[in-house]
Amino acid sequence: MATEKVTKKIESRIPEGPVAEKWTNYKAHQRLVNPKNKLKLDVIVVGTGLAGASAAASLGEMGFNVLNFCIQDSPRRAHSIAAQGGINAAKNYQNDGDSVYRLFYDTVKGGDYRAREANVYRLAEVSNNIIDQCVAQGVPFAREYGGMLANRSFGGAQVSRTFYAKGQTGQQLLLGAYSSLSAQVQAGKVKLFTRYEMEDVVIVDGRARGIIAKNLVTGKLERFSANAVVIATGGYGNAYFLSTNAMGCNCTAAIQCYRKGAYMANPAYVQIHPTCIPVHGDKQSKLTLMSESLRNDGRIWVPKKLEDAKKLQEGTLQGWEIPEEDRDYYLERRYPAFGNLVPRDVASRAAKERCDKGFGVNNTGLAVFLDFSESINRLGLDAMKQRYGNLFDMYEEITDVYPGDLANEINGVKYYKPMMIYPAIHYTMGGVWVDYELQTSIPGLFAIGECNFSDHGANRLGASALMQGLADGYFVLPYTIQNYLADQAIWPRISTDLPEFAAAEKAVDDELSRLLNIKGKRSVDSIHKELGHIMWEYVGMGRTAEGLQEGIKKMKELQKEFDTNLFVPGSKEGLNVELDKAIHLRDFFTMGELVAHDALSRNESCGGHFREEYQTEEGEAKRDDKNYFYVGCWEYQGADKDPELIKEPLEYEAIKVQTRNYKN
Ligand SMILES: Cc1cc2nc3c(=O)[nH]c(=O)nc-3n(C[C@H](O)[C@H](O)[C@H](O)COP(=O)(O)OP(=O)(O)OC[C@H]3O[C@@H](n4cnc5c(N)ncnc54)[C@H](O)[C@@H]3O)c2cc1C
Numbered sequence: 001m002a003t004e005k006v007t008k009k010i011e012s013r014i015p016e017g018p019v020a021e022k023w024t025n026y027k028a029h030q031r032l033v034n035p036k037n038k039l040k041l042d043v044i045v046v047g048t049g050l051a052g053a054s055a056a057a058s059l060g061e062m063g064f065n066v067l068n069f070c071i072q073d074s075p076r077r078a079h080s081i082a083a084q085g086g087i088n089a090a091k092n093y094q095n096d097g098d099s100v101y102r103l104f105y106d107t108v109k110g111g112d113y114r115a116r117e118a119n120v121y122r123l124a125e126v127s128n129n130i131i132d133q134c135v136a137q138g139v140p141f142a143r144e145y146g147g148m149l150a151n152r153s154f155g156g157a158q159v160s161r162t163f164y165a166k167g168q169t170g171q172q173l174l175l176g177a178y179s180s181l182s183a184q185v186q187a188g189k190v191k192l193f194t195r196y197e198m199e200d201v202v203i204v205d206g207r208a209r210g211i212i213a214k215n216l217v218t219g220k221l222e223r224f225s226a227n228a229v230v231i232a233t234g235g236y237g238n239a240y241f242l243s244t245n246a247m248g249c250n251c252t253a254a255i256q257c258y259r260k261g262a263y264m265a266n267p268a269y270v271q272i273h274p275t276c277i278p279v280h281g282d283k284q285s286k287l288t289l290m291s292e293s294l295r296n297d298g299r300i301w302v303p304k305k306l307e308d309a310k311k312l313q314e315g316t317l318q319g320w321e322i323p324e325e326d327r328d329y330y331l332e333r334r335y336p337a338f339g340n341l342v343p344r345d346v347a348s349r350a351a352k353e354r355c356d357k358g359f360g361v362n363n364t365g366l367a368v369f370l371d372f373s374e375s376i377n378r379l380g381l382d383a384m385k386q387r388y389g390n391l392f393d394m395y396e397e398i399t400d401v402y403p404g405d406l407a408n409e410i411n412g413v414k415y416y417k418p419m420m421i422y423p424a425i426h427y428t429m430g431g432v433w434v435d436y437e438l439q440t441s442i443p444g445l446f447a448i449g450e451c452n453f454s455d456h457g458a459n460r461l462g463a464s465a466l467m468q469g470l471a472d473g474y475f476v477l478p479y480t481i482q483n484y485l486a487d488q489a490i491w492p493r494i495s496t497d498l499p500e501f502a503a504a505e506k507a508v509d510d511e512l513s514r515l516l517n518i519k520g521k522r523s524v525d526s527i528h529k530e531l532g533h534i535m536w537e538y539v540g541m542g543r544t545a546e547g548l549q550e551g552i553k554k555m556k557e558l559q560k561e562f563d564t565n566l567f568v569p570g571s572k573e574g575l576n577v578e579l580d581k582a583i584h585l586r587d588f589f590t591m592g593e594l595v596a597h598d599a600l601s602r603n604e605s606c607g608g609h610f611r612e613e614y615q616t617e618e619g620e621a622k623r624d625d626k627n628y629f630y631v632g633c634w635e636y637q638g639a640d641k642d643p644e645l646i647k648e649p650l651e652y653e654a655i656k657v658q659t660r661n662y663k664n
Helices: 002-013 026-033 050-061 100-110 117-137 169-186 252-259 292-296 306-314 330-334 344-356 373-379 381-399 465-488 499-517 524-539 545-565 577-601
Strands: 042-046 065-070 190-194 196-204 207-215 221-225 228-231 270-276 299-303 368-371 406-410 413-416 419-428 445-447 630-635 644-649
Touching (some): 050 169, 169 465, 196 228, 228 252, 252 445, 344 368, 344 419, 373 413, 524 577
Parallel strands (some): 042 228
Antiparallel strands (some): 207 221
């Protein structure tokens, strides 16, 4: 019954075939922003990362009144600023055979055939516009000597289609989006609310009509109404405590929308990135990514001999003392066609496999080498610095090892100090369910960027998150939202005095009081860290039915501890960072359980979701297309009840669904 409900809704919104010809409603646009009509339509955009800032700027430019919220003191501090390696587009500047179709195909295949075909095609189509838009904004993409924009390769592709600005692509793109946003602020079309956190979405007559936001400086709750609400609030990787995400990343807005009826889709699809600086102690609160772009020139290896690995772990041997013939470049060995540039899920599992077998290279045995010796010998250190200078510096600052330092010479071959890397939680492919127009299952509520589930299936390819966030923000949402707003033009502005607003505000206020009044003994971070351990151990890289059940049980027990033994100092008034963190942690619990439920229900392995029971003899993910070729949408049933699964069947027309192959 429930399944039919979603299927119908989706069919009515998705155009036929993979080519998205009907996704812009120009008539509606003319009606809405024609200055003669003097329409005043308000849109709330929550988030100022690449998705939120680009959407707010575009909507402002198109004539809407935008209220734009973020938790940081400036939009420029959104997590997107951390993005390092680049952004994909099918420009084919390298003339290496790239095309819209090829980007579409690589993305669907990279996602292990679990993404919606039509969405991905649209993404590939608009990818080129994003580069033009950003160049027009002045984003300083790297260029070739002759002036053309440069490209490099990312995992899962055999062409060079990634545009980049050193290892700071996210920062430069965000500055571009921010300048467009600022122009709209200046023009009076966007009103910015920095240091505001959305605590709830307000539903009136079944539609999203506003939000309750907390002023993080004064502590005051405030009500905001609009004709539509867009959330662009990022991913939920921090449910695992240790991740490459910014410390402020949280899923509170998404989970509140879920509690109000928005489906959460494919939460089990969590990306574990292969090239992060390994965990080095129990006092750590953050992990650092070493961009995937490094795999263009860095080669990943562990020793061939177990005795060498043992010595490395004991510290009696160094990586640069091991000669070429005793190194196992295991990705090149296992996947000759893609080598070090296999997709992230494949590279992460291969690293874990080597370490599990005892070949890990650091004192914990949980690291592999990423080595630039061959590239430095061939191209020189300066070339490496030009491409990855800031990443080499960042690595040195954290580990005190500079990857370009000459360390040894064996038989005339120079060896430089390698990086040590290990997989870590990085990105969440799952998120709020949206239809083809990026509308959630709550009318009037839209979700864009990392916080929705839309385009990456079970595994995201590198440099595709920025592409998706900016596609959503600059080119998709500004049009599709008008199909909704076209009918809203006749509605008077919604008053925030409505009982629905009062009730939502009271519920948030009560919840803040509840958390403050627990007055237990444990800090938010100590419980969050424990949740992270549970998530990593039972819902992490290798999952089993038994482990997932155990994980859910442990999460429930820990949540009881949270509800009865939490200590939040201070009060509701004024700045209270601990209180804000407590709210985030409350929602990480809900999210964590959703991830586990989804993983338990999906009796197959695909992309970032690896169930150990379902693997090939070679340890590759084994899909079950007969039974699991669907988007798993979870519907909230109440605080003490398990969520209900609703299935959105996937339909592929342009691409033949097959087993992924990166070997030949
Ligand atoms: C280290 C690192 C490197 C990366 N490198 C790349 C790369 O090279 N290429 C690539 O394609 N991708 C990369 N990614 C992924 C990519 O950066 C993110 O997926 C993307 O930036 C997410 O953008 P977003 O706009 O959806 O969300 P975010 O950038 O996370 O922004 C979320 C926004 O929502 C706001 N917010 C959140 N909750 C609330 C709330 N309750 N109320 C109000 N505001 C709220 C925040 O203030 C913020 O403004 C990288 C990720 C990491 C961690």
